[in-house]
Amino acid sequence: MDLENNNNTQFTGKEPEKCAQKRKLSITFEDKTGETKRLKTEEPIVDATPRPPPQSPKKRLQLNGKPRHNRDDNFTYGNYKHYYGKRILDKDFHDIRLDVLATKPELFRGKQLLDIGCNSGHLSIQIARTFEAKSLVGLDIDRGLVKDAQSTISHLKRQAAPGQGFPHNTRFMHGNYVLEDDVLLEIERQQFDVILCLSVTKWIHLNFCDAGLKQAFRRMYLQLRPGGKLILEPQSFDGYKRRKKLSEKIRENYNAIKFRPEQFTEYLLSSEVGFAKMDLMGTPEHCEAGFKRPIQIFTKA
Amino acid sequence: MVKTKGNAKKFGMHPRNILRQPPDYTKLAIKYKDFRKECELELNGKVSVNFRNEKTLRELTKMLLKEYFDLNVDFAPGSLVPTLALRLNYILWLEDLMEPLKLQEIRGIDIGCGSSCIYSLLGAKKNGWHMLALESKPQNIEYARENVKKNQLDELIEVYAQPDKTSIFKSYFEKEQKELQYHFCLCNPPFFDSNLANPFGGNTRNPERRPAPNNARTGSQEELTCVGGEVRFVQRIIDESLENKLRVRIFTTMLGVKANVPRILDYLKERQVANVATTEFHQGHTTRWAVAWSFHSEPLSQETSCN
Helix, strand or coil, X not given: CCCCCCCCCCECCCCHHHHHHHHHCCCCHHHHHHHHHHHCCCCCCCCCCCCCCCCCHHHHCECCCCCCCCCCCCCCCCCCCCCCCCCCCCCCCCCCHHHHHCCCHHHCCCCEEEEECCCCCHHHHHHHHHCCCCEEEEEECCHHHHHHHHHHHHHHHHHCCCCCCCXXXXXXXXXXXXCCCHHXXXXXXXXXXXXXXXXXXXXXXXXXXXXXXXXXXXXXXXXXEEEEEEEEECCCHHHCHHHHHHCHHHHHHHHHCCCCHHHHHHHHHCCCCCCCEEEXXXXXXXXXXXXXXXXXXXXXX | CCXXXXXXXXXXXXXXXXXXXXXXXXXXXXXXXXXXXXXXXXXXXXXXXXXXXXXXXHHHHHHHHHHHHCCCCCCCCCCCCCCHHHHHHXXXXXXXXXXXXXXXXXXXXXXXXXXXXXXXXXXXXXXXXXXXXXXCCXXXXXXXXXXXXXXXXXXXXXXXXXXXXXXXCXXXXXXXXXXXXXXXXXXXXXXXXXXXXXXXXXXXXXXXXXXCCCCCCCCCHHHHEECCHXXXXXXXXXXXXXXXXXXEEEEEEEECCCCHHHHHHXXXXXXXXXXXXXXXXXXXXXXXXXXXXCCCCCCCCCCXXXX
């Protein structure tokens, strides 16, 4: 029996044969304390397999294969752990999209930005810093990645002189941009000048379907002030197919898609969302074909 | 924010209080449109409630009453908006006091029921109690009667129009010939003293350590203040209880200020009232106190505390 060195694993006092069944159930935090208490009165485990070398009691009782809390090896949300490369705070970090964004720096200077699906925050931080934004909030659905982003920015905050500007004007938040119900859009408020949605639409689409993506588009519009801009870098549909096998749910969602990326612009400009116009900002040049996605600007009147 | 788990055991709401765990405001905002309008949507999709806004408090209590008790309640404009957690704590304490009596039918008096008539509504709806709701302010009486009617609790609740604020039971007992026995009375007295230059001044010696309450203040002058504040008001309840010793099995009242609790206990002691119990109500950052006294022989249980 393999034993993982995994501090987040739940442990029970049950015999090894029963472990397989128990593994399938999800154990909540409350159960864990209950389990701990139960351990003290449990009979000793009778091993069918040879006893592993002596370890601390906690490690001896670990199950293998129990998913680490919040660990998603499939990256079903596109929440790749090393999306920006393994180097953190690398001075050479340069995402190719920055070149496109740099063609219109006035879009960002002195503005309040939202970056949807910010991952570990590398690009968000570059944008906030390089273009001297008034403030930037990054949101991501992966708690671990948000934590990384937060520790990066905390580090920068500690190093920097106190003040209003970067890095003190940048923060990261964990959450799902797609709301539990469309009715909540009724109480959404205008609060941003620019919203960045870069290479995220595919993931929203595959996880939350047409309805979820449409709601997200509507939410972006509602959150923008008059004159505000949505900077959108949507993935094309042929990139969706290879993600079908990420999970059963994703495959179902993929098969149900009727709202195609080719229709996004029309939808965003329609009365259902309400953007006034769309301009093409540019397409990154010197990169792999797969990443040559056009970046669009949608303007709210 | 909610206190830590350790603190919650010691200073939490009554164990049976359904609000002991904070409700899922996001799900409730999705369900109730009027409540939703008063909420704020966070970036992460969660809904938050600003307790410092009067309109929000109003919609919040209305929504909670509907959601958890299927009660439709309206408050008179400008009148006191009750917070449900505290009201429930009081009702649950009364349930604990009534339990050992093993009664089939329970009758209670709600002294100053307000426009919401909330205690009577909760007592009647939740426990089938027969309630006599006393109220002196005409606008409140009108709304209270409407609330009782709307919830079809006319059979269980009688709203009686007090001729003035000076009498507690006097007026009703004089006109009511039946000599009915009541099992408890409850009261949220007007906390503040209208005689003082600054009735809402507060008595804290350390304003930095003792911040302002989280809730917006609601309620009219009439509801919140009276001559001599809660001490004088409760003393009048005690005086009248002495004249109607056996008419009400257990007299109870809430007190808003901790320092007033020993004053009331002394007042009872001076009048040789021995059968006395006290309790505390904890909800969020707010604590209230309550005193019960009885002229019947069975001693009041000291175990009934809201912890």
